[in-house]
Amino acid sequence: MAEPTAPDMLASASQSPILEMRGISQIFPGVKALDGVNIALYPGKVTALIGENGAGKSTLVKILTGIYRPNEGEILLDGQPVQFQSAQDAIDMGVTAIHQETVLFDELSVGENIFLGHAPKGRFRLIDWKTINNRARVLLEKLESTIDPSIRLKDLSIAQRHLVAIARALSVEARIVIMDEPTAALSRKEIDDLFRIVENLKRQGKAILFISHKFDEVYEIAENYAVFRDGKMVGAGQLADTPQENIVRLMVGRDVKDAFPKQAVNIGATVLSVKNYCHATEFRDISFDLRKGEILGLYGLIGAGRSELCQSLFGITRPASGTLSLNGQDIQIHSPGDAIGAGIVYVPEERGRHGLALDMPIYQNMSLPSLARTSRKGFLAAANEFALARKYATRLDLRAAALSVPVGTLSGGNQQKVVIGKWLATQPKVIILDEPTKGIDIGSKAAVHGFISELAAEGLSIIMISSELPEILGMSDRALVMREGLMAGMFERAEFSPEALVRAATGNI
Numbered sequence: 027m028a029e030p031t032a033p034d035m036l037a038s039a040s041q042s043p044i045l046e047m048r049g050i051s052q053i054f055p056g057v058k059a060l061d062g063v064n065i066a067l068y069p070g071k072v073t074a075l076i077g078e079n080g081a082g083k084s085t086l087v088k089i090l091t092g093i094y095r096p097n098e099g100e101i102l103l104d105g106q107p108v109q110f111q112s113a114q115d116a117i118d119m120g121v122t123a124i125h126q127e128t129v130l131f132d133e134l135s136v137g138e139n140i141f142l143g144h145a146p147k148g149r150f151r152l153i154d155w156k157t158i159n160n161r162a163r164v165l166l167e168k169l170e171s172t173i174d175p176s177i178r179l180k181d182l183s184i185a186q187r188h189l190v191a192i193a194r195a196l197s198v199e200a201r202i203v204i205m206d207e208p209t210a211a212l213s214r215k216e217i218d219d220l221f222r223i224v225e226n227l228k229r230q231g232k233a234i235l236f237i238s239h240k241f242d243e244v245y246e247i248a249e250n251y252a253v254f255r256d257g258k259m260v261g262a263g264q265l266a267d268t269p270q271e272n273i274v275r276l277m278v279g280r281d282v283k284d285a286f287p288k289q290a291v292n293i294g295a296t297v298l299s300v301k302n303y304c305h306a307t308e309f310r311d312i313s314f315d316l317r318k319g320e321i322l323g324l325y326g327l328i329g330a331g332r333s334e335l336c337q338s339l340f341g342i343t344r345p346a347s348g349t350l351s352l353n354g355q356d357i358q359i360h361s362p363g364d365a366i367g368a369g370i371v372y373v374p375e376e377r378g379r380h381g382l383a384l385d386m387p388i389y390q391n392m393s394l395p396s397l398a399r400t401s402r403k404g405f406l407a408a409a410n411e412f413a414l415a416r417k418y419a420t421r422l423d424l425r426a427a428a429l430s431v432p433v434g435t436l437s438g439g440n441q442q443k444v445v446i447g448k449w450l451a452t453q454p455k456v457i458i459l460d461e462p463t464k465g466i467d468i469g470s471k472a473a474v475h476g477f478i479s480e481l482a483a484e485g486l487s488i489i490m491i492s493s494e495l496p497e498i499l500g501m502s503d504r505a506l507v508m509r510e511g512l513m514a515g516m517f518e519r520a521e522f523s524p525e526a527l528v529r530a531a532t533g534n535i
């Protein structure tokens with residue numbers, strides 16, 4: 027580390043941290059998730075916590091919010107040692123967090139979700155609904171959202187649910203606000219709104235810990251950084267005088283080359299043909315062919331109807347009209363079971379609800395949808411399951427102590443890799459990947475891209491939804507752009523340009 031420069035020393039001399047963690051270790055069976063880490067959070071400053079999938083970021087958050095009690099180390103609040111014995115303790119001492127997978131309740135209203143556990147009580151200690159809904163509305167308005175607090179959570183979109191989670195975190199008066207990948211499910215506009223709120227929190231002197239795999243966001247919002255690798259703190263400082271390459275090197279332990287190793291593939295005949303697909307509300311008149319070995323990028327703004335289109339191809343929703351054919355045969359898909367049977371699978375983007383059995387081991391989760399292939403004569407051949415899981419784990423660069431550990435003990439990004447592996451193990455003809463590298467760190471992103479490219483070379487046809495333009499440009503043979511539920515353009519790789527795709531996606535000329 028460089029010697030602190032004069033302004034650095036001035037900054038640290040004039041300001042003492044609100045919260046400091048010293049020598050914190052957290053041990054799980056077989057894993058030292060944190061190994062003697064130090065971190066300090068300053069009033070009015072955002073500290074970005076950066077590290078690969080499994081580096082220990084969410085574990086630190088869980089310690090700070092009283093969910094785990096560390097095996098070693100101390101936490102100082104205003105210079106005084108404190109202990110968080112419970113989640114309530116942490117809240118009482120002014121720490122609040124938006125977790126990577128915030129638990130919200132589908133059947134409860136938006137207002138109930140925001141105030142669950144700390145609902146304002148009226149006379150006779152009855153829950154005061156009117157106050158709850160009014161206060162929820164005020165919080166949501168601060169987030170520039172018009173979500174009605176009385177509707178049930180299950181009627182919201184992913185992005186809206188995320189806003190509810192953020193409102194919930196802001197509903198307690200806190201001095202320290204932790205955000206664990208808060209932008210993963212947000213559109214650019216919602217990210218701007220969130221960042222305005224963060225600026226506001228900064229002005230109020232709150233200390234913010236911000237976790238993200240997206241460097242542009244980190245540089246936009248944070249002043250300080252701390253980098254974790256394999257549970258250790260390997261560097262910290264100010265972002266203004268640290269270029270991104272340095273941070274990536276600290277994080278991964280090596281230089282990372284550009285992440286798009288697209289192989290040249292001989293593209294074959296049409297596999298899937300979609301004609302005039304229409305949905306009652308979400309999309310209209312979508313027609314395209316997908317060929318053997320092809321990667322079709324599906325680009326557009328969040329809300330353009332890309333996921334909805336793909337969910338209807340997978341039988342989750344029904345199109346109002348349109349036809350589908352696979353290898354020249356008309357097919358009807360009424361359910362995900364039909365789609366899987368036909369060889370079409372969809373890997374959703376939404377974490378936390380993607381149907382992993384969290385208590386079951388990795389290898390069983392991976393082989394769940396392909397049981398027919400791994401079972402012989404009516405019993406499950408565990409050896410086959412293991413072999414299958416090992417193959418995909420290696421190819422996806424999955425970081426886990428063993429394939430027999432419960433999926434729930436993996437870091438968020440590694441759970442995401444299990445989901446991708448589980449669907450690939452069914453050996454589909456067509457795979458739809460919805461934001462396949464969201465939440466995956468920059469080092470393993472290249473592994474996932476390399477793998478997608480290999481799959482195409484092996485003859486799989488791939489539809490890849492992505493909101494990241496470089497990913498679309500780097501990985502796709504063709505790109506279909508959607509805007510407001512309609513096809514806004516189909517581009518061949520030779521005619522790709524960032525401007526052309528963005529223009530099609532936004533309608534701005």
Ligand SMILES: Nc1ncnc2c1ncn2[C@@H]1O[C@H](COP(=O)(O)OP(=O)(O)OP(=O)(O)O)[C@@H](O)[C@H]1O
Nearest residue numbers: 054059079080081082083084085435436437438439
């Ligand atoms: N409850 C647990 N039991 C066992 N191991 C765990 C548990 N929670 C986390 N781990 C392990 O601790 C390590 C750190 O995980 P953590 O979730 O903190 O990573 P992360 O940095 O947040 O990663 P990501 O970017 O993927 O979210 C991983 O090896 C993970 O498998």
Ligand SMILES: [Mg+2]
Nearest residue numbers: 083084126438
């Ligand atoms: Mg995490």
